[in-house]
Amino acid sequence: MKTVGALLWEPGTNSGWSVEEIELDGPKTGEATVKLAASGICHSDDHLDTGDIPLPWAPVLGGHEGAGVVTEIGEGVVDLEVGDHVVLSFLPSCGKCRMCVSGQSNMCDLGSGVLGGTSPDGTHRIHAQGKGVGAMSYLGTFAPYVTVPVTALVRIDKDIPLKAAALIGCGVPTGWGSAVYSADMQLGDTVVIIGTGGVGMNAVQGSRQKGAKHIIAVDPVASKREAAPQFGATHTAKDLAEAAELVAGFTNGQGADRVIVTVGVLTPEILQPAQEMTRRGGTIVLTSAAPVMQRDIQLDLFTLAMSGKRLQGTLYGSTNARNDIPLIADLYRRGEHKLDELITKEYKLEDINTAFQDMRGGKNIRGVIVYED
Ligand SMILES: NC(=O)c1ccc[n+]([C@@H]2O[C@H](COP(=O)([O-])OP(=O)(O)OC[C@H]3O[C@@H](n4cnc5c(N)ncnc54)[C@H](O)[C@@H]3O)[C@@H](O)[C@H]2O)c1
Ligand SMILES: [Zn+2]
Ligand SMILES: [Zn+2]
Known part of the structure; x- marks a missing residue:
């Protein structure tokens, strides 16, 4: 499908984000497409622009903190359905490797590839200007739709507002x-x-x-x-x-x-x-x-x-996404953990560079990109 996304064509040069048309592929085996409600603006994406985290490849679709609704599932996906509400976890967990089974899924083997510039199978789901685009953390939440590995998706109850839930993908659990x-x-x-x-x-x-x-x-x-x-x-x-x-x-x-x-x-x-x-x-x-x-x-x-x-x-604050994302969502529901109050300002995707300037200027606790229904 054709959609839009915020890309860095020259990471590490403080060039800012280019909002442009992208082509997004549907889900392959073990993947799902998600329509996002919102994406948080986390400082880690800014590190890609400043070069504090150098990327040896480009372009990159930024964003790694989001939540939305599953619109399509790929082959072999048995634990998610179309219509499920999910938080996108900035680190995937396979549930099988040594770190996962010992309760340290934040350090799952799959994590080693999150800044590798492709999907886990080595191919691209996103294309722009005829080039394959890598996604931050396998996700790329600076776009209204994403196609991602289900190892990075955590289902949450439908009564949790998705805008607040987006923050539980990185900054909140961390x-x-x-x-x-x-x-x-x-x-x-x-x-x-x-x-x-x-x-x-x-x-x-x-x-x-x-x-x-x-x-x-x-x-x-x-x-x-x-x-x-x-x-x-x-x-x-x-x-x-x-x-x-x-x-x-x-x-x-x-x-x-x-x-x-x-x-x-x-x-x-x-x-x-x-x-x-x-x-x-x-x-x-x-x-x-x-x-x-x-x-x-x-x-x-x-x-x-x-x-x-x-x-x-x-x-990731030593959390286990599959345990702690629903746990924090429940703390929110019970009034124990504030999420709405963390959102200082909402932005449209087109205004993403203003959102990052505001972050650098210390204006926001969290800025959030909100996508249309
Ligand atoms: N370890 C992880 O898994 C993980 C995950 C997510 C984010 N991070 C990192 O966490 C850091 C914070 O991210 P964020 O999104 O909250 O950033 P942010 O920009 O929203 O917040 C940083 C805060 O630090 C304050 N600050 C700056 N210099 C200071 C100083 N000398 N003394 C006291 N306060 C100071 C700023 O005013 C700001 O309020 C970033 O480096 C980010 O990359 C790490
Ligand atoms: Zn983050
Ligand atoms: Zn694992």
């Missing part, structure tokens, strides 16, 4: 799981969340749900600090120095139990102050993506080792 699983949040903890955008605001919510006592949201943008309390932040700080002072006061100088880093781009100078405000035996979770070629960091390794601190990376 932030929430960073607190709930990766940081192993405990009742009564003091936690610092550094960077409260679309990902970090969900780490705030996860911390509240796990019963953290002091939840300090750090962000240089005033509107983020003003919004943070409605998601569960008990205190806010504009920078790390201010946060460190609050932590010292709450913990008698001991330090925070957990520090979660969810800034837009992970740069090395954050690590040492984050470590200094973490207590002995505490955990620092790194959720943000760093520039891929970043190698040199300044960190007091002696203290890290001798104070038994844990520096913990996380992919």
Whole structure:
């Protein structure tokens, strides 16, 4: 079918997104076509444009956070039907590999191909200007229709609004799981969340749900600090120095139990102050993506080792999509997890470059592209 999509023809050059006609193929074996209701604007797509995540191929159809309705299924698909409501998970899970069966489906073997530039079978479902187009995360949600592997689709109940559900494809579980699983949040903890955008605001919510006592949201943008309390932040700080002072006061100088880093781009100078405000035996979770070629960091390794601190990376907040996407949808239904309030502004696909400018300008918790019915 002919449709439209937002492409980068020269990733890594800050060229912005080109909204143009694309040709989308129907589903092959193990795939489905989905009509999207909405797509979130996650910082990870911007990393493709800036080159923080370099792509050796082009063009790419961006977008990896969406939800919609299944319109067609390919051969061999037995667990989905036309009309099902689905969240598109930015990481697929096969359910069979060692990582999947050991409860770490965020690190499924299939994940190794999500930035490979083709569908899992090595061919393209999208074409533009006579060329095969790769999709971000096998998905490419910056288009109103997508044809994707069903390993990336998670069915949800039909009473969950699809616009809100779109965010459960990446930013929400990543932030929430960073607190709930990766940081192993405990009742009564003091936690610092550094960077409260679309990902970090969900780490705030996860911390509240796990019963953290002091939840300090750090962000240089005033509107983020003003919004943070409605998601569960008990205190806010504009920078790390201010946060460190609050932590010292709450913990008698001991330090925070957990520090979660969810800034837009992970740069090395954050690590040492984050470590200094973490207590002995505490955990620092790194959720943000760093520039891929970043190698040199300044960190007091002696203290890290001798104070038994844990520096913990996380992919997808250590969540298991097939368990945690419906779980978060249910938390939303019960009023425990806010999704609608994360959406600061809605955009049409044609205005996607404005949406990214607004993200870079710190204007939105989450911007969302909404597609017509
Ligand atoms: N690990 C994963 O699996 C995973 C998944 C999704 C996104 N990510 C990454 O998470 C990061 C956050 O994504 P997002 O969509 O929430 O981005 P975002 O741009 O919506 O939010 C980032 C926030 O960090 C704030 N910030 C920037 N510098 C800061 C600093 N020095 N101190 C405190 N706050 C600061 C910004 O004002 C903004 O509010 C990105 O790097 C993204 O690529 C990782
Ligand atoms: Zn994302
Ligand atoms: Zn797997």
